[in-house]
Every structure is written in structure tokens, then in C-alpha cells.
Amino acid sequence: MNSVIAFFDRFGRSIFSALEEMGRMLLLFLSVVAWAVRPPFKMRLIVKQMEFVGVKSIFVVVLTGLFTGMVMTLQICYGFRMFSAETLVGSTVALAMARELGPVLTALMVTARAGSAMAAELGTMRVTEQIDALYVMAANPVKTLIVPRVIAGITMLPVLTVVSVFVGVVGAYFVGVPILDINKGMFMKNMTTFVQLSDIYNGLVKAAFFGLILSFVGCYKGFNTTGGAEGVGKATTEAVVIAAITILISDYFLTALMF
Amino acid sequence: MIQLVDISKSFKTQKVLDGLNLTIEEGKTTIIIGRSGGGKSVLLKHIIGLIKPDQGKVLVDGDDITAMNDRDLNETRKKFGMLFQEAALFDSMNVFENVAFPLREHTRMKEPEIRERVRSRLQDVGLSGIEGKMPSELSGGMKKRVGLARAMAMQPQIVLFDEPTTGLDPVMTEAIDRLIFETQRKYNLTCVVISHDIKSIFSIGHQVAMLYDGKIIEFGAPEEVKNSENPVVQQFMAGSLEGPISIM
Incomplete structure (x- = not known):
């Protein structure tokens, strides 16, 4: 009997703790929205974060996009050859990159690179009392630390996605046309015929949403870090795992809604 | 002037401050002493509104900061400067x-x-x-x-120091103490200093408050506190293992 009570006790506590965490996240999110629209705007900090999230992620995003486009071309060509549809390889890769792989892979790579760094940096600031120091100096940490990072995430992810899709298509072209001998004219013509502007636009909306998720989760976890160096490590790991899972789950629902 | 009135604060089941009362006078250096983990930093964070008490008031120049909205609290915080334990x-x-x-x-x-x-x-x-x-x-x-x-x-008019000399060598400890002393005099500051260093108490303090069991058990000029008959204060000043302060 005691073990049954203990089970329900643990179960109830974990439900309450999850609800409490969701409530804290919601409150922080509302605070971020409120501070984001309230002047003065800290442009210097925003640009600095945009450089960190955007410019410094280009290399990893280019590599990911390029090789994804290349390997997709190899795999799709293998399948399409079975019914002589090789000329559709380019458009298929471009559609997949614009609608799905570009935004998702970019978001996952930026989560690993920048989302984790946000959690680690804010977590370290929390455990070394730098966030308390901001409060003491009457400088709101949400406006100073979180808003610039979230704005950078939302604005830079679509830009990085454009880069990723572009290099993915370039990679597909160089594998498809010279190596797999697909007709160059048909490769290009099918691509422009089948890929609509709305595919790209919707992909970019997804990317902006993913940018919000990865930056907000990274900041939330870092901002609420407790327990010294171990706590910072835990917050960083949780930030990456939660952001990546949320991106993948929300991707399904966004796709179902938009396409 | 800063007044802490009947402040209580618990973290989960542990009561850290228990009906604490303290008045910090303007233009003086008040040193808060007490055991490690005894709630001194928590007390300091109450003074600047980083922690809200479960019960009680913190009056800064007569205004209760525990009842203030964020904007008013930030205005009040502009009167303060704070030196953190690791400088932050x-x-x-x-x-x-x-x-x-x-x-x-x-x-x-x-x-x-x-x-x-x-x-x-x-x-x-x-x-x-x-x-x-x-x-x-x-x-x-x-x-x-x-x-x-x-x-x-x-x-600022008020500066809070959270263990300013912890982890420093004796020469640097003396240098920081002198710096606090000179800065307080030069700008006529109200200083609140948390310290474990008995020597610092006498070199920079105008008033000393001893925190024990969540309350201020002794308050006065450094010499008065040093000569206190309270066995807890005596044991702390002597750095003795024998007495009412238990290690565990």
C-alpha cells in the first residue's frame, strides 16, 4: 500500500514540477516580449548577438547544407533512376531543402553551436552572481541578456536557412549534372517549375520559429541555472536536448499547418 | 538609514532568518559577522531587494522596498553600490x-x-x-x-560589501580594508560589510552586528561587541571550538 502511495506521490510531484516549469517559461517569455518592444533598444548588444548567432555559424551551416544537398542527390537519383525520372532530382532536392532540411538542419546546428553557448554563458553569469550584479545596477537582465539573443535567433535563422538552401542546391547541381550525368537544362528547368516562392517563404517562417525556440530555451535554461559548474553543464545539456526535440516536434505541426 | 523589521526567510524547510531586526545608520560602516552559511549574504541581498522576505519589511530611507514595484525598486537601487564576493x-x-x-x-x-x-x-x-x-x-x-x-x-550613498576580503592574502586584506575605510570617509558613505575577519571589524567598523540562528544577537560598537558577555559572541570572537556554536 505504501509503495502505491509513494508512486502517486512521486507522480503528482513530477506533474506539479512540470507545470511549475511551464509557468516559469511562460512568464519569462511574456517578460521577453514586453521588454523587446519597450525602448530604449540595445542595438549594440543585438548586433553583437546577431554576429555571434549568424556570422559565426555560417561555416558550419554551409558545410551541413552542402553535404546534405550532395548526399540527397546521390540517394534520390538512385531511386528515381528506377523509373527514369532523374531530371526531377534537382527539383526534389530543392523542395526538400527549402521546405524541410534547410530550416531543420540549420536550426539543429545553431542549437548545438549557439543555443548551448547561450545556456552556458548565462548559466555561468548566474552562478558567478553577474546576473545579480545587473539587478543591483538596476539594469534589467531580461532586456540586457535575453532580448538581444532572442532577436538574434529569430532574425538570423532565416538568413542562415537561405544560405543553407542555396549551397544545398549548388551541391545537388555539382553531384547531379557533372557526376551523375543528369541533363543540365532539365535539372534547372524542373527546379524552377516545381519550387514555388511559397515553399521558400514558409521554410523561412519555420526557421524564424526555430530561432525563437533555440534562443529562448538556451536563455531560459542558463538564466535559471543553480548549483555551480555542475549546474551550468546540466543547463547546457538540457538546453540542447529540449530545443532540439521541440524543434523536431514543432516542425511536424508547422508543416501540417503551412503546407 | 536602512531598517530591517522582523525579517523572516526560509528556503524549503530551512529557516535562515527568523524575525531579524537591524538598523543601519547613515554615514557609518556596519559590519555583519556570523557563521559561514548563517544567512549573512541572504541578509545583504534582502537590503537591496535581490531576495524578498517571507515576512517583514526592509525600509530604505523610510520606504519599504519589499512592497515596491520593479520601477520604484530600480530607482531605489540607484542609491546603492555592491561589491560581490567574487566581484561579479x-x-x-x-x-x-x-x-x-x-x-x-x-x-x-x-x-x-x-x-x-x-x-x-x-x-x-x-x-x-x-x-x-x-x-x-x-x-x-x-x-x-x-x-x-x-x-x-x-x-552611491550606500555600498554593500559581501565578504570583500575572503580568499585574499593578509597584505591584500589590509589593502582592501584600508580602501573601504578611505572610500567611506571620502564620500561619507553608509557601508554594510559582511566579514569573517575579526581584524577588519576593528579597523573599519563603526558598528558590529552578530547574526546567529537567524537573529541579530549582539549589536554595538566593535569594542562593546568584543567585550560582550554573550557566550556565542565570545566563542566567535575567540575562534574557539568550545562553546554554544556547534560545528555540525
């Missing part, structure tokens, strides 16, 4: 940017004025010419002095 300098900024931070945040000072203020504050703490260094390039003592320069940047 911003890692991503150099010394100049750290000291200039509150000025850029709250004033419309022009860049040359900011440069002059930062130079003057760094000179006060004996660290001229290190504006370009990053916090990671500084020793513990230098970090604390830069932290004090930053705390003093906005010309």
Missing part, C-alpha cells in the same frame, strides 16, 4: 566597460565624461591604466578593487 565583473567586458556599465545604463553622460569618471574611480582604488584588461587577466584582489570602482561609479 562581466566576463565579456574589459575593465573600462565594466566600470562604465552603470553610467551608460543610467546616465546621459558623454563619452569623455564617462572616460574621466572611470579613470577617477580606478585611480581611487589604485588601479590606473588597466582599463583595457579583461577580468580573466586580473588577480582576485584586483577584481575586487575593480568591483569596488564599478560599485562607486554612480556615486
Whole structure:
């Protein structure tokens, strides 16, 4: 009997703790929205974060996009050859990159690179009392630390996605046309015929949403870090795992809604 | 003047402050002593509104900061400067940017004025010419002095020190004590200092408050506290293992 009570006790506590965490996240999110629209705007900090999230992620995003486009071309060509549809390889890769792989892979790579760094940096600031120091100096940490990072995430992810899709298509072209001998004219013509502007636009909306998720989760976890160096490590790991899972789950629902 | 009235604070099941009362007089240095983990830092954080009490009031110049909204609390915080235990300098900024931070945040000072203020504050703490260094390039003592320069940047009326000499060698401890003493006199500050260092109490303190079991059990001039008949105070002052303060 005691073990049954203990089970329900643990179960109830974990439900309450999850609800409490969701409530804290919601409150922080509302605070971020409120501070984001309230002047003065800290442009210097925003640009600095945009450089960190955007410019410094280009290399990893280019590599990911390029090789994804290349390997997709190899795999799709293998399948399409079975019914002589090789000329559709380019458009298929471009559609997949614009609608799905570009935004998702970019978001996952930026989560690993920048989302984790946000959690680690804010977590370290929390455990070394730098966030308390901001409060003491009457400088709101949400406006100073979180808003610039979230704005950078939302604005830079679509830009990085454009880069990723572009290099993915370039990679597909160089594998498809010279190596797999697909007709160059048909490769290009099918691509422009089948890929609509709305595919790209919707992909970019997804990317902006993913940018919000990865930056907000990274900041939330870092901002609420407790327990010294171990706590910072835990917050960083949780930030990456939660952001990546949320991106993948929300991707399904966004796709179902938009396409 | 700062008054803490009937302050109680618990973390989960542990009661850290239990009906604490303390009055900190203007223009004086009040030292708070007590056991490690006894709630001294928690007390200090109540004074500046970083922690809200479960019960009681914190009056700063007569205004209860526990009942203030964020805007009023931030206005009140502009009266304060605080030196944290590990200085809490911003890692991503150099010394100049750290000291200039509150000025850029709250004033419309022009860049040359900011440069002059930062130079003057760094000179006060004996660290001229290190504006370009990053916090990671500084020793513990230098970090604390830069932290004090930053705390003093906005010309506060009240400065809080959270264990300013912990982890420093005796010479640097003496240097920081002297710096606190001189800064307090120069700007006629109200200082609240948390310290474990008995020597510091006598060299910089006008008043001493001993925190024990969540309450202030002794308060007065350093000599009065030193000569207190309270066995807890006697044991603490003597640094003895024998007495009512248990180790575990």
C-alpha cells in the first residue's frame, strides 16, 4: 500500500514540477516580449548577438547544407533512376531543402553551436552572481541578456536557412549534372517549375520559429541555472536536448499547418 | 538609514532568518559577522531587494522596498553600490566597460565624461591604466578593487560589501580594508560589510552586528561587541571550538 502511495506521490510531484516549469517559461517569455518592444533598444548588444548567432555559424551551416544537398542527390537519383525520372532530382532536392532540411538542419546546428553557448554563458553569469550584479545596477537582465539573443535567433535563422538552401542546391547541381550525368537544362528547368516562392517563404517562417525556440530555451535554461559548474553543464545539456526535440516536434505541426 | 523589521526567510524547510531586526545608520560602516552559511549574504541581498522576505519589511530611507514595484525598486537601487564576493565583473567586458556599465545604463553622460569618471574611480582604488584588461587577466584582489570602482561609479550613498576580503592574502586584506575605510570617509558613505575577519571589524567598523540562528544577537560598537558577555559572541570572537556554536 505504501509503495502505491509513494508512486502517486512521486507522480503528482513530477506533474506539479512540470507545470511549475511551464509557468516559469511562460512568464519569462511574456517578460521577453514586453521588454523587446519597450525602448530604449540595445542595438549594440543585438548586433553583437546577431554576429555571434549568424556570422559565426555560417561555416558550419554551409558545410551541413552542402553535404546534405550532395548526399540527397546521390540517394534520390538512385531511386528515381528506377523509373527514369532523374531530371526531377534537382527539383526534389530543392523542395526538400527549402521546405524541410534547410530550416531543420540549420536550426539543429545553431542549437548545438549557439543555443548551448547561450545556456552556458548565462548559466555561468548566474552562478558567478553577474546576473545579480545587473539587478543591483538596476539594469534589467531580461532586456540586457535575453532580448538581444532572442532577436538574434529569430532574425538570423532565416538568413542562415537561405544560405543553407542555396549551397544545398549548388551541391545537388555539382553531384547531379557533372557526376551523375543528369541533363543540365532539365535539372534547372524542373527546379524552377516545381519550387514555388511559397515553399521558400514558409521554410523561412519555420526557421524564424526555430530561432525563437533555440534562443529562448538556451536563455531560459542558463538564466535559471543553480548549483555551480555542475549546474551550468546540466543547463547546457538540457538546453540542447529540449530545443532540439521541440524543434523536431514543432516542425511536424508547422508543416501540417503551412503546407 | 536602512531598517530591517522582523525579517523572516526560509528556503524549503530551512529557516535562515527568523524575525531579524537591524538598523543601519547613515554615514557609518556596519559590519555583519556570523557563521559561514548563517544567512549573512541572504541578509545583504534582502537590503537591496535581490531576495524578498517571507515576512517583514526592509525600509530604505523610510520606504519599504519589499512592497515596491520593479520601477520604484530600480530607482531605489540607484542609491546603492555592491561589491560581490567574487566581484561579479562581466566576463565579456574589459575593465573600462565594466566600470562604465552603470553610467551608460543610467546616465546621459558623454563619452569623455564617462572616460574621466572611470579613470577617477580606478585611480581611487589604485588601479590606473588597466582599463583595457579583461577580468580573466586580473588577480582576485584586483577584481575586487575593480568591483569596488564599478560599485562607486554612480556615486552611491550606500555600498554593500559581501565578504570583500575572503580568499585574499593578509597584505591584500589590509589593502582592501584600508580602501573601504578611505572610500567611506571620502564620500561619507553608509557601508554594510559582511566579514569573517575579526581584524577588519576593528579597523573599519563603526558598528558590529552578530547574526546567529537567524537573529541579530549582539549589536554595538566593535569594542562593546568584543567585550560582550554573550557566550556565542565570545566563542566567535575567540575562534574557539568550545562553546554554544556547534560545528555540525
